[in-house]
Amino acid sequence: MPKMPGPLHHGGLPGTSLPVAPFDERAAADHVSAAGEGGLPSLVEQVAQVPTDPGCYLWKDAAGEVIYVGKAKNLRARMKQYVTLSDDREKIPLMMQLVASFDYIVVDTEHEALVLERNLIAQYHPYFNVDYKDDKSYPYIAITKGDAFPAIKYTRERHRPDTRYFGPYTDSRAARETIDILRKVTPICTASCAEWKRVKRLLEKNPADADLLALVCAQKGRPCFDYHVGRGPGVCAGAISQEDYARNVKRVERFLSGRRSEVIGDLKADMAEAAESLDFERAGRIKRRLEVLNGLDDRQQVVFPAQVDxxxxxxxxxxxxxxxxxxxxxxxxxxxxxxxxxxxxxxxxxxxxxxxxxxxxxxxxxxxxxxxxxxxxxxxxxxxxxxxxxxxxxxxxxxxxxxxxxxxxxxxxxxxxxxxxxxxxxxxGYADDRTNQALLQLESALALPAPPLRIECFDISTIHGRFTVASMVVFTNGKPDKSQYRRFKIRAELDEANDFVSMQEVLGRRYAPERMADERFGSRPDLLVVDGGKPQLTAALTQLEGLGLDIPVCGLAKADEEVFVPWDETPVVLPTGSASLYLIKQVRDEAHRFAITFHRELRDKAMTVSILDEVEGVGPVRKRAIMKRFGSMKRLREASVEDIASVQGVSVDVAQAVYDTLRS
Known part of the structure; x- marks a missing residue:
């Protein structure tokens, strides 16, 4: 956070209502250029008065809630991209429909703007900024640096200026285990120790008498259990000075920062010094701490030969x-x-x-x-x-x-x-909740009588009118129901691709009375989706009208993800990122995949038949045997004469003829 940020400036349109889905860029453009109540200037006009200094901007909705925070080297230029919709990010049109006002804060440098942006996002948690999904507090390992004898603790608290934090740890067990291992390597007090808290209270009451307090603790202190087992340094018993304790704290910080080689070097030096002083008991304790560190290194995977961070x-x-x-x-x-x-x-x-x-x-x-x-x-x-x-x-x-x-x-x-x-x-259960949300959104946006629990989608696949096929995929309760998938060969003679005729034919066959009565085709759909724009929608409506069926239908265009509906000339644009758009795109893409797969099968089969039919001596029986053996034309082309001749019933001469034909 910069020390002296510029003043907070306000701008915006009071009383602007929130838009509802569907939305489009025209609505967003009209919104930002509209004048406010009482003839107040529009957002575009207000942004033109913003300074060109570095800083942060805060877009707000009609209720005054901050919905997006950003930083800029040039505030006016950056904010102008929003109100003129020249920012090409997909979320901008929807966000600008929600914007009713803005604030901005001027700072001295772009670096200060970056720090300020992060602080503002942490303060307001704006909807359109990237954040953690559940925004829970993750655990940290903290050192209470503000104390005379800093302690280690496991915490989820908000950061305090006199405490150093290591993490975050998304695995709480790993954080607690790290503290346990660390205290085996370097004795340090824990903030939860009752005796450490007692000493802390004494020091807070008498900050100038630290040496005297150490003497009192040595004479009257009650050593904690951790001191007896070697994990506590003995602050409660006056067994360690502030200087020696500070060295332990420094070692702990190096350990948590990943500089374990330095910790190992210090311990080896201490062990050598203890051995030279004939203090073999202390040397043995240090050796056991080194063994803990070495065991820890054995459990960790080496990913780089160099000691990189x-x-x-x-x-x-x-x-x-x-x-x-x-x-x-x-x-x-x-x-x-x-x-x-x-x-x-x-x-x-x-x-x-x-x-x-x-x-x-x-x-x-x-x-x-x-x-x-x-x-x-x-x-x-x-x-x-x-x-x-x-x-x-x-x-x-x-x-x-x-x-x-x-x-x-x-x-x-x-x-x-x-x-x-x-x-x-x-x-x-995120997927289930989102699916339910998508079905309700589709009901509202497409003016359906009920949520579309059964959705059928059709797609056409062809190459210049050849091998024309259609696919039908079914989504039940928002999920693919593959047992209900169907595929059709288009029977109409086509000289070129004609989605209009193909769509009419497949819908006429699917929704013919005998098919509607056939349980194998399932029940009547709540929503019919055709892959394409207005022409495909018109073909579907014409065919359904001829069959006397009243089924809700829409067309989904690939280019701009626009949904065409029969009751409005203007396509419906579902909000980017909405559950409804994700579901209907998933339905459309699945229909496209299923159609393309069938189309390629027919095309490959036709190519296989035409090529092998040209080979003298290869009849239906041998053709089936060859294709069964190799599975695809790609593998057959890669096969040698000997491989082809290994197929039962195929002689060397026939294998050579097949090989030569494929090469020609």
Missing amino acids: IDLIGFYREETIAGACVFVVREGRTQRTCEFILDKGQDVSQEELVSGFVKRYYDETSDIPSEVDIACDLEDADLIGAWLSEKRGRVCHLHRPQRGEKRHLLETCERNARHALMRYMIRT
């Missing part, structure tokens, strides 16, 4: 949710793995998702490596690197590995992020 961050995105996985590598070893669930997915760009997570994650940890590896280039990578370097006290930069061990490990991070996201979705 790197964080690798992988992501896996679904439509509106994402998983993130961080591999923390210190001194060439994987120290820990952290997994997070984010509240944005494919509804924002990969760059925005990665940048938002990196800022959030490193804002809350002091454990910063020399390099952070990510899978994409960021526009503000240099700025983030400078911020991390300042926090670390040494150079830290963002890097996108293209090949080698780092790239391989980053792909492993991405696989772990995918598994973390899948576990979260199963554990929380």
Whole structure:
């Protein structure tokens, strides 16, 4: 947070109502250019008065809630991209329909703007910014640096200025285990120890009498249990000075920062010194601590031959949710793995998702490596690197590995992020909740009489009118019902691709009275989706009208994901990232996949038949035997004469003829 940020300036339109789905860019453009009540200037006019200094901007809705926070090197230029809709991110039109006012804060440098942006996001948790999905507090290992005898603790508290935090740890068991191992290596008090709390209270009451208090503790103190088993240094019994205790704390901090080789070096030096002094009991204790460290290193995977300090961050995105996985590598070893669930997915760009997570994650940890590896280039990578370097006290930069061990490990991070996201979705029932939400949204947006529990979708696949096929896929309760899938060969003679005729034919066959009465085709659909725009929708409506059927129907165009409906000339645009858009796109893509698969089967079969029919001596029996043996034309083309001749009933001469024909 900059020490002296500029004043908070306000702007906006009071009383602007929230839009409801569906929305479009025209509505957003009209909204930002409309004048406010009482002739107040529009958002466009107000943004024109914003200064060109660096700073942060806060977009607000009609209720005054902050819905997005951003930073800019030039506030006016950046905010102008929003109100003119020249920012090409998909979420911008919807967000700008919600915006009723804005604030901005001027700072001196772009670096200050970055720090301020992170603080504002943490304060307001805006809906359109990338954040943790559940926003729970993750556990940290903390050192209470503000105390005369700093203690270690496991905590989920908000960060305090006099405490140093290590983490976050997404596995609470791993955090507690780390503290347990650490205290075996270097004795240190825990903040939960009753005797440590007693000494702390005494020191707070008499801060100038630390030496006297140590004497009192030595004479009257009650040693805690940890002191007797070697995990406590004996602050409660006056057994250690502040200087010696400070050395222990420093060693703990190096351990938690991943600099374990330094800790091992210190312990070896202490053991050698104890042996020279003939203090074999102390040397034995230090040896046991070294054995704990060596055992810990044996459990950790070596991923780099050099002692590098790197964080690798992988992501896996679904439509509106994402998983993130961080591999923390210190001194060439994987120290820990952290997994997070984010509240944005494919509804924002990969760059925005990665940048938002990196800022959030490193804002809350002091454990910063020399390099952070990510899978994409960021526009503000240099700025983030400078911020991390300042926090670390040494150079830290963002890097996108293209090949080698780092790239391989980053792909492993991405696989772990995918598994973390899948576990979260199963554990929380996220997919089921989202499916129910999608069905209700479709009911509202398409003016259906009820949620579309059974959706049928048709797609046509052809090459210039040849091998024309149609697919029918069925989604029941928002999920694929593959037992109900059907595919059709188009019987009409076509000289060229004609989706209009093909769609009419397949719908006429599917919804013919005998098919509607056939239980194998399932029940009447609640919604019929055709892949395409207005022509395909018109063909479907014409055919259904001829059959005397009243089935809700819509067409989904590929280009802009617009939904064409019979009751409005203007297509419906479902909000980007909405559950309804994700579901209807999933239905459309599944129909397309099923049609393409059938089309390719017919085309490959026709090619196989025509080629083998040209070979003298190859009849139906031998043709079936050859194709059964090789399975596909690709494998048959790769086969040698000897391979083909190994098929039962195929002579060497016939095999040579097949081989030559395929080569010709």
